[in-house]
Amino acid sequence: MAQQERNGNVHDLKYREAKPSQGNPAAPVASLFRLDRRTIVVTGAAGFLGVAVTASILESSGDVVCLDVMEEPKPSEWRGIQLTANQHGRTASYYQCNVRSEQDITIVFQKIVSALKSPIRGLVACAGVSENGPATDFPVESFRRMMDINVVGTFMIAKAIANEAIRTNVSASLVFVASMSGYVSNKGVDTAGYNASKAAVHQLTRSLAAEWGSRKNIPLIRVNSLSPGYIRTAATAEALEKPGMESQWTGDNMLFRLSTVDEFRAPVLFLLGDGSSFMTGADLVVDGGHRAW
Template sequence: MNQETNGNVHARHLRDTKKPQGGADRSVADLFRLDGRTIIVTGGGGFLGTAAARAILESGGDVVCLDVVPIPRPDNWDPVQETATKLGRHLGYVQCSTDNPESVASAFASLRKSLKNPIRGLVACAGISENGPSTVFSGSTFSRVLEINVTGTFLVAQAVANELLETQNSGSLVFIASMSGYVSNRGVDTAAYNSSKAAVHQLGRSLAAEWGSRVGMPLIRVNTLSPGYIRTAISAESMAKPGMKDQWEGDNMLLRTSTVDEYRAPIVYLLGDGSSFMTGADLRVDGGHCAW
């Protein structure tokens, strides 16, 4: 029989002391509740960010949204505010450039003052995509995509992890990746975006490995969620190109594109205790695009 190293024995002992959060004594409904938790949502003024925020509020959690714009668009934000008011939840909004360390530090220093419940999770939605032929695509634009999509995700995850370390609370981090981290999209030139989302997958796995059993760290789970094509006002521009709508819908087994609302339940699942034995994984919700 192979002998475990001292490090492996210690890591195994540490894992054993971190009790599962999805115990048999809890109802299934309770496993999808987020009561007593504050969840940070980056890109919180956008289509997916606001859908995630409403889902968290409806599941009992408080939300603080971070976004680069000073004030979110009313058509996106008003329904979130209405949900928070109706349910008596705390909802905050802080301007933040997530790829800037000073901006992230300032945002967290600001949002701490108004919290009713401790930070227990993150949904990292902030990201951009720039299209263009790679023969002429500028290096600066390529770097910018990586800075926002990858470095920005890391910096906010780091800040959340440090909050959890300070309070010794367990937490769940969800990074919005993409099916484009697995495949190259037909009909669009998005080498930078695709590369960044593959990097988000690896970032999630790497942080899950580091924070899942680190001595002195609370239990921090890290997973990624990979959406397929989402029908929004922004994607409508691409879908307006001749043949693109048929291309995108035909590439999915379900023969349609998705809506942002279809990612609410997966996000709540990953944040909640129902996914207590899930970390370092990717939940692909792509209508079967990558399964052909």
């Protein structure tokens, strides 16, 4: 059946025709990481990673639409974002949006589209939650909530971005923030639900990349994921207070330290920009060598 579908005999799918290399060797290297004339949507934009990613997109000449479940961003952080936007002649807007709600997403996108300077051509899906605890006692509702936000929410926002790219007939690059925990189990913490959700994000990445990258009747939409290792933030501070956890986490990777959010700016820009033009359906692991032992 799979081979029949590939040949178009079942659903009459039309795949892109084989073409010569579409790379651009004349493009300056610096341009491969720029996002001129593009609007990028960032979910979970009020979080630690979301704030860092938003600033880096603005510095690379992209406009940013920030989405988060919080009613409004933290004033001190938003002042910094606006300052960066002004310095680079870009715009950053913020909308409250619960990625668990398809209605929320629909309403927000109606507002977004009417205010755009440049077409939406990218997504960084940072929205996600992590809860831990022994699986024998872990609340099923908490498990469902993680899957709902980390997986279903990512799918729904990606769907909205893809539909907008198709409507405006522009190419797009989508980046899902997954985790090294989608591949491995974490020593010292019980995170079965979180790990399962991030493994699902990896598979969602591959599946959407296959669908949106190969169809002839829609613009080219690339889909990749980013899998960070442990990040030192205020959110991980509590876990690191557990005796032995700091040495456990730092000793589990080849660089013997935790990462910081700024170390994910360049990987995200690479995935969003033209520098990764031949990359889709892939996962970029930035974990200090945790998985490579």
